[in-house]
Amino acid sequence: MADLNKDKDVYTHDLIGERLCLDFANTVSWHDSKQSQEWLTSYEKLVNWCLHADILKKQQSLLLLKKAEERPSEAKKVLQQAIELRESIFQIFSSISNEKRPTSKDLSILNSALVNAYKMMRIVPEENKFSLDFLNREETLDGMLPPIVQSTVNILISEKELSRVKKCEGDPCGWLFLDTSRNRSRRWCSMADCGNRAKARRFYHNKK
């Protein structure tokens, strides 16, 4: 039986990207190094991360995990697809943070995911307007991907946001974030993590 509590470690993962797609890109530790560490090692971990990131509700997560148990090979494929999409998002925004153009290969992976995402989009009536949402995320095993794609598109089509995509200066951290600080001064994924390490290194060098 699917158990959401099995993956408590997922909940210790920081969401520091300021945008969903950047947090998703950060589901690898030391993303820029050969010793990088994959977090999404199973479909279950993917679902749990999406619950943690608020893409899925608890009920939707349980339904997806149940479906994945019935269709393990399809679930495995979705996990591969999610990781491929994540790596493209990572490469696209890494390039942009480096003032380079993303490769057409990465853009085409994103574009394929976009076609699927649009298929799930619905106009939902609200009180005085309509909103755009992705319905029935629990219906297909890849139902959590469209909101991530939408978040990616939202940054790409916004000049203002695009110019604020940065990569943590802690080498080889590789984590991405949107610098929402007023004077665009953010340099680290987190001050407690890479920020502190840099400070300690500076201290050591000064002493030398």
Ligand SMILES: [Zn+2]
């Ligand atoms: Zn960092």
